[in-house]
Amino acid sequence: MAGQESTEVLIVGGGIAGCAAALASARTDAEVTLATKARRPEDASTWWAQGGIAISRDDPEQFKQDIIDASAGTADPEAVDVLVEKANDAVRDVLVETLEVPFDTGDGNDDFDFDFGREAAHDEERILHVDASTGSYVLERFLAFVDDHPDIHVLDDTAALDLITHEGEVRGAYLESGGDVRPIFAGATVLATGGVGDLYPESTNPSGSTGDGIAMAALAGADVADMEFVQFHPTVYVDEGGTLLISEAVRGEGAILQNAYGERFMPAYDEDAELAPRDVVARAVKRERDLSGEVFLDVSEVDFAGQFPDLVEQCEQRGIDWESGIPVTPAQHFLCGGISVDGRGRASLDGLYAVGECAHTGVHGANRLASTSLLEGLVWGLRAGEDAPGREPMPMDVPDLNDRDPALPDSFAREKFTRLRRVMGEYVDIDRDPDELDRALGVLRRLKGEVDAYVRTRTSRSLYELRNASVVALLIARAAAENDESVGTHNLVEPEESVGLHAE
């Protein structure tokens, strides 16, 4: 085993959660390796975060309550305590003082002198942001920090394919780079692989969001939880060029939703109207689109150009006549569930941690409050990164995955992915009918069987991504089929159920 590659802490993923874990581990003088399959920063959801990052202002208890209310009472109060109580120190220490993120500033009356934004289901303005491009400002600085750090070894364009396990303990992962696959042994392995948007036909997530960490952890035997709670963002513009998220902050400033008849419909669905929790607004937008054909975000009462210049630029690049209302539809956005972890990001297998969107901390319950995901990734990334060092890597003999046939017909992966997305989009979306969920399970089981047959003899990044997507799709569909209670983002319906102005 001489010469086998090893590291004290292996971090998989280079979004906010992976970078935060790397920073915290490196602060303990640990030797850290961060492997990310991203070829460019835009490959992480963190880059695309718009509205910003929520922090605690005068009333932390109200912030906690907002998170719990948005989750329909299902968020874990202990996890929410951790998030809110660690929020301000983490943001101040890392984002403001270490990375010097240029958050928009305010009127000078606050301890944190910033221009706090407001988003749906928040009781007050508490969201730090840089225009509506917060994520790119955060990630650009974070990636530069980890790249420059002498104790953090960054491997770009390097995908983890599988975890290496021994008697219930995780000892590292197989990494693929340029077609070559090698094992790397680690005292602790931290998964920070982000979301699952690639499982759906329409998602705000960047491509490559195939749920790799969740699949690898589940296949290794780690517990996962709340997989049915897939969040759809209510206001996404979609055309053949892909998706463009219109931040909730725009509704926070007064934009309203109208159906194709020009009627404002949200007050009929919820007393908080456009500022109701995300799951409520997403269902209403879907219904109004079904009933009237189209839904528009009317920004005429907002200083859209003044307050959201980045969004205006993106609208204009896409040829959207935003002054006449932006056509919007719900699209997959976030997974509330994931790999079960405790308050320090420890998963149920020794040596394994999970942080960020791939983890289930309990903070989001059945529906996430806006602008709490960057915060969760930061807080849990730091906590896991502090906890992970101190274990010796334990190399061992493992099979050589290079000694296999790398060829995979492109058409195989393309065709399977198309089938998987169609099933998830039709049967496991916002409204869920138990018969359709059963149908989805049948198709997904067959599809996973076909993909597994290839994985037994072949190794390639795209094949493993397909394998991971099929595992995670099954986990989502199974959890949805097993949960007979409509709550938060899990909404069971009779096929022709409808609510709203036209239903009378």
Ligand SMILES: Cc1cc2nc3c(=O)[nH]c(=O)nc-3n(C[C@H](O)[C@H](O)[C@H](O)COP(=O)(O)OP(=O)(O)OC[C@H]3O[C@@H](n4cnc5c(N)ncnc54)[C@H](O)[C@@H]3O)c2cc1C
């Ligand atoms: C358009 C958009 C807007 C959003 N706006 C906000 C907002 O305003 N506020 C907020 O709080 N949240 C927002 N979110 C959600 C938030 O951005 C994400 O949930 C969060 O950034 C996830 O961070 P992460 O570090 O867990 O994952 P990511 O940032 O997605 O990073 C995952 C990383 O893992 C890498 N990776 C994946 N699989 C592998 C593998 N097998 N091997 C190696 N590397 C791998 C990826 O390449 C990527 O680098 C938004 C999301 C989107 C898509």
